[in-house]
Structures are given as C-alpha cells and as structure tokens.
Amino acid sequence: MPDIRVKFCGLGRVEDVAAAVAAGAAYVGFVFFAKSPRHLSLDRAAELAAAVPPGLCKVALTVNADDAALDEITGAVPLDMLQLHGSESPERVAAVKARYGLPVMKAVGVATADDLPALEAYGRVADQLLVDAKPVPGADLPGGNGVAFDWRLIAGRRWPVPWMLAGGLTPENVAEAIRLTGARQVDVSSGVERARGVKDAALIRAFAEAAG
Secondary structure (H helix, E strand, C coil), rough: CCEEEEEEEEECCHHHHHEEEEHCEEEEEEEEECCCCCCCHHHHHHHHCCCCCCCEEEEEECCCCCCHHHHHHHHHHHCEEEEEEECCCHHHHHHHHHCCCEEEEEEEHHHHHHHHHHHHHHHHHCEEEEEEEECCCCCCCCCCCCCCCCHHHHHHCCCCCCCCCCCCCCCCCCCCCCCCCCCCCCCCCHHEEEEEEEHHHHHHHHHHHHHH
C-alpha cells in the first residue's frame, strides 16, 4: 500500500469507481449537492456504492444538509463516512456524528492565515479534517472548483485528528503539494476530469502514481 492515502471524489459512473479501485484509492466520494455537476441521485449512488469493494471508504459529500436529507442518503446508500462541506458549525458536526453513528469529515476552506483557527475548532469535534481551498467570491460550489491555496500556510501544522489536503490538486502538482504540506492524505475531483464532472481513468491513474 502506498504511504499516501488518496480520495477520488465526485465519481459518477461504475467505470469511475473501477478506475479509482484499480489506482489504489483509500476513499471514494459521492456528491449529494444539487448545484454540483457531480450530484448523484440516491439510486445511482447506491449502484456505485455496491461496486466498491470492502475495505475502501465510501464517503458522502453534503453541503448544509438537514436531518431529513441525511436520513434519505444514509437510508438508501451504504456509507462509511459523511463529509460536511458547507458552513456547518462545530455543534452541527457533533450532532451529525451522534445521530448517524458514522465518522464525520469536516471541510474547512483556507485562503489566508485567518482561516486556520477554524481547523482547530473543527478538529475537536470531527473525525477528520479536509483542508480545502476557500471558494472564490461568487462561486456556486464550496469545492471541486480546481482552485488551490498557498500550501505554505499549513506547512508543518498538525491537528488533533487526521487531515486531508484538497483544492486544485492535479497529477502535475500533487507531489509538490505533499512535499510542501506534509499531507499524508489527498483529495481530488476536478483534477482528474476530462470535462466538468466527467472523470478520466488515465488521469485517475496518473494522480495516484504521482501521489505515491
């Protein structure tokens, strides 16, 4: 197994899941956010989840989802983790953990050093942190925008729970991102797409190889 754990997010087809599995993914992410080009119906997500072999973590990405929405998702799709990618408070993170009994990963957007204290706060309640680029003003999506942040901001930093680096990662830059940040886990979505929302098996393989 490679030392770096890779999450391929926003998968939409069975062949995408197969490509991620073949590349040695540790996590696969399914998006439940209507504004995203990677949004899945519950039926499609259940079909994709069934194609994931045991031992590979199935993650549901949601954005400010209420209990009714999370009830539907968790009731229809076999999942291993919930990813909260909106403006959920630390209290909401704790409530979701308690209600669903699943590990919770909280995404935190970073643009400047002023954004770093939030990682400490969420690190006290979440099971993992996703350190992502903060969306540019006016962006429709909280993630998956292909935008990176200054990785030097988090160089050498550690938090109370495991964390994952995201935001603008590609096969071309992921090795440098890992070197600068010390990340042991990385997340990619748009960086392995040949068109918006359409994954490319060759890019998935190249990303995993570059991440090492």
